[in-house]
Amino acid sequence: MDTATAFPPVIPVIPVTSAPPAPSALPAQAIGGQGDGNISDLFRQAFRRNAGAVWAVTAAHNGQRSGLAATSVVSLSADPAELMVSVQAGSSSLPLIQAAGRFGVNLLGQQHQAVANRFAGRDGCQGDARYADAPWQATADGVWLLQDALAALACEVSELILRDQHALVIGRITAAHLPTAASAPALIYTHGRYTTAL
Numbered sequence: 001m002d003t004a005t006a007f008p009p010v011i012p013v014i015p016v017t018s019a020p021p022a023p024s025a026l027p028a029q030a031i032g033g034q035g036d037g038n039i040s041d042l043f044r045q046a047f048r049r050n051a052g053a054v055w056a057v058t059a060a061h062n063g064q065r066s067g068l069a070a071t072s073v074v075s076l077s078a079d080p081a082e083l084m085v086s087v088q089a090g091s092s093s094l095p096l097i098q099a100a101g102r103f104g105v106n107l108l109g110q111q112h113q114a115v116a117n118r119f120a121g122r123d124g125c126q127g128d129a130r131y132a133d134a135p136w137q138a139t140a141d142g143v144w145l146l147q148d149a150l151a152a153l154a155c156e157v158s159e160l161i162l163r164d165q166h167a168l169v170i171g172r173i174t175a176a177h178l179p180t181a182a183s184a185p186a187l188i189y190t191h192g193r194y195t196t197a198l
Contacts, residue, residue: 048190048191048192049190049191050071050190051188051189051190051195052071052072052188052189052190053071053073053107053108053186053187053188054069054070054071054107054108054112054116054186054187054188054189054194055069055070055071055073055085055105055106055107055108056068056069056105056106056108056112056115056116056119056146056149057069057070057073057085057087057093057103057104057105057106057119058103058104058105058106058136058143058144058145059093059094059096059097059100059103060096060100060138060142060143060144061096061099061100061142062099064096064127064128065096065127065128065130065131065144066091066092066093066096066126066127066128066130067093067119067130067131067144068087068088068091068093068119068120068121069116069117069119069120070085070086070087070105071189072085072086073085073105076170080172080173081172081173082158082170082171082172082173083105083153083155083170083171083173084168084169084170084171085103085105085168085169085171086166086167086168086169087166087167087169088165088166088167089162089165089166089167090165092126092127094167097157097160097169098157098160100142101156101157102141102142102143102154102155102156102157102171102174103143103155103157103169103171104139104143104144104145104152104153104154104155105152105153105155105171106145106146106149106151106152106153107149107150107151107152107186108146108149108150108186108187109148109149109150109184109185109186109187110184110185110186110187110196111148111184112134112146112149112187113187113194114133114134115134115146116187116189116194118130118131118132131144134146134148135147135148139154139174139175141154141174143155143174143175145175145177147177147179148179149177149179150179150184150186151176151177151178152176152177152178153173153175153176153177154173154174154175154176155171155172155173155174156171156172156174157169157170157171158170158171158172
């Protein structure tokens with residue numbers, strides 16, 4: 001006796017006659033409510049809202065010293081220990097970093113707002129004057145570190161990349177100073193003002 005083989009029912013294929021609707025574009029007004037603004041201005045406003053730790057970056061060569069305040073210090077690698085900092089191409093510190101092949105980064109605490117202001121060049125403070133009224137000490141290879149910073153790292157330049165109006169300076173850590181008494185909150189910069197970490 002023959003038995004019939006059961007087959008699943010045939011499901012008709014329905015042709016697609018139109019493409020799905022494209023996702024709606026994010027309105028420019030969603031960025032700060034300023035749809036007609038210049039993208040560079042909006043970019044700056046966006047990053048002003050980012051909270052970043054404040055670092056004093058030191059540079060010295062042949063008896064000259066300068067420095068800058070930065071929130072753009074980022075870790076790249078733990079082994080080898082490397083970090084990167086973005087420096088404006090027109091900064092007085094960049095030629096010293098290039099000539100010396102070394103620089104320092106110092107994580108500032110809430111008690112260092114005056115140091116941050118000097119290294120940011122506020123009140124016209126420049127060059128060696130940025131090191132006033134703070135306990136700085138040079139390493140054997142001439143990198144200036146802040147003795148009461150939350151963390152202070154001496155770096156040797158391993159690569160320098162010029163990009164538009166900035167130089168990306170990659171440094172390999174050659175010395176680290178971590179004060180055991182450093183318990184103050186880090187100094188934070190956001191919305192154009194200083195605050196502290198929670």
